[in-house]
Amino acid sequence: MATVLSLLLVVLLSHAPSAFPATTTAATTGFRVAITRTHSPNSFTFKERFHRAVQRSRRRREVLKLANYSRHDVEAVFKWGDSEYLIELAVGTPMQPITAILDTGSDLIWTQCTPCIRCLPQPSPYYKPSTSSTYSVLPCSSPSCSGVGHRCNQKACQYDTSYGDNTETRGFLATETLTFGRKRVPGLTFGCGIWNNGTLSGSTGIVGLGRGTLSLPSQLHPRRFSYCLTPYNSSSTGHLFLGSKAKLGRRHRGGHVQTTPMLPSPSAVPFNTYYYLPIQGISLGRTLLPIPKTAFQIKKDGNGGMIIDSGTLLTIVDPAAFHVIVKKILSLVHLPVATSTDELLCFSWTPGLHRLPEMPDMVFHFDGADMVVPKDKYMISDPEEGLCLAIMSGEGTSILGNYMQQDMHILYDLKANSLSFADARCDQL
Template identity: 45%
Template sequence: MLGILLVASSLLFLASLSASPPVDLRINLIHIDSRSNFSTSELFHRASQRTRYRTKTRELKLTNSSPNFRSSLHSMDGEYLLELAIGTPSIPFMAIVDTGSDLIWTQCEPCISCFAQPTPVYDPSRSSTFSPLPCSSPQCESLAYYNCTPECRYYYNYSDSASTQGVLATETLIFGAHSVRDVAFGCGHANLGASFNSTGTVGLGRGHGSLVSQLGIEKFSYCLTSFLESNITSPLLFGSMADLNTSSGATQSTLLTQNPFDPSFYYLDLKGISIGETLLPIRAETFELKKDGSGGVIIDTGTALTRLEQAGYDIVAREIKSIVNLPLVNSSELCFTLSSRLVPNMPDMILHFEGANMTLPMDNYMIVDSNKGLFCLAMIGVSGGSILGNYQQKNIHILYNLAGGMLSFVPAKCSEI
């Protein structure tokens, strides 16, 4: 979840998955809208709203100079959920999974103020493996703001009046048949806001507090099915299970870069964009990461539709308008009217990263709503930085090699992995 940084770094790496690290692990992800009966238009509108909201909160984070600023926990943050369990005895824990943050946290009893959730609220007093972290712990001392009584207590305000307050502790997490001891997490007793069907978040970012860092995992991958195929799960793979199957195409690899102002995020070096055989005349600096931490391109599971720096988006939109000979709909998105219900034949879009080309077929950058007769670009224009969203990542198996600092990808049928 971009910008939701509730704890700082220096959380302990785990040394065990029931005594040894879970080097091989598969978890099935569920899209947040999978249990709702939304139409294609509604799904597109909801995805666009979530993307625009995340854009707003990231821009606030980059421009707000107050040290007390924290980005918002909001009902539209997050895209994919994973099912796990927490505590001994365990209870279900439905979490937003997010490559753009580090924190693992859940709502806790006594629940002074909490948002509605579909499963029982975790009660630390009923778990034999719950252990509050003391004020002297490195994890507590690494927090920007905390209160000790003598447990390490945290309190954060959010830009949209949402907030979370609780205790930093360790606990056992269960992924299917695998249990992981002593995971550092936030136990929130007062949480204002809403978060779809989740009870918290599991961060997969680059900071030490994320799940992959705490487990000491050197690589993970995922393959996302489209949110328009809401009943199909998407695999999240750790360890050797994360490896790509090269039989479906040539593997492409590019360096993961890092922004010192946003160290949790996975940045990519985007050089340009082609549509079909046409290399678009986008200036080289359009997608560059600036010295002040603005700009750049992040790959994120928690953003639905790709957001492109406005100067680049305008050129992409102009090229698409020249290809699609259909009337435009008066809306905030680039949508055309399919008067004859016939979908135009669109060339592939190619994202040119440093050393790698990501080919997006039409289904990965355009949305077809046959019922309403709409044909829309699944991207939005923004200022301050670009994000490769999960709609563009669908049916591409994406591997994060943390040890080597590389991102690799290959076309795949995600429902068959």
């Protein structure tokens, strides 16, 4: 493998206009990019889709837990491809289109490229650095090289990243011009993946939005960024906003903008990737649930607490919090229980025989802000097969998943270190 990579490096360098350029600071006044979502095949039933979502969310949580102990294990790109949100952009000069998974739980920006030892199927041609006049491989001496698991190959920075579902990408860190809509940004560090294994859910790679040095926000240095995710069962388009375009304006449904500070990552978390939120408790209707305070405490080893993540479908909470939530849900829902385990809760529901219950809003109480989650964002329903709680149990770090973030404009203020949110029609922003 090392010999093959060395030969490919020679090819990549031979076509690059400058092998080891100085790093370019990418400044931007602001832009927006459309967000779409992947969908599982229609042949999957509701029950199959839900249990696949459980498996993806469970694996995501496991990898987040593992990430506290290994600098090479990062978040999973999940196999069944119906919980990821995608953005379209272009790489290189002339521009070559790519479609990447949007992920606030990881940092590296990468795409599959040629010449390729092993590449996964994707909907568009593989990126060809040999045809781009703005592509340059980075040396190991580059500060960017320390932002990812890496090794040196003929003094070039070779990255090696493995994901929790056994997806892997290996290749070379390089600088390149990325284009978002009409906005061209030169000198961004990204991964040119020439050995890739696993699955990419119909995309070409990943755009990381985490807090680490190689993420898109960290490289662009915007004061803020935001996104608005369209509903799970919708084919409409949401948007990612960066810089001056990221703001919460008048177009939000009901209520007012809520703002909470983001907590610093524990020192045990590699690369400072995750966005931790100061959760104080959870209410269902007017009832503050008796969840132990220890359920959301951040531990010295990096586990515990709650992060917000665009790449996890279901919300995951500590078992102590889950059991309290389930007890309250069972007192409100008078339907036959289909699944009730230490991890999941589902009810049977037959149209014409059962009526969907009236259920109050769920409220996540953060420091200085309340996130109101209506029934259709914490319960997943299908008229033929059932009603399931969109919350699962898992030890370790709790995760506010993207199902609860639907039709909510969420703003990350990186200068103020705060998170703001408001209800919105994401397809109308």
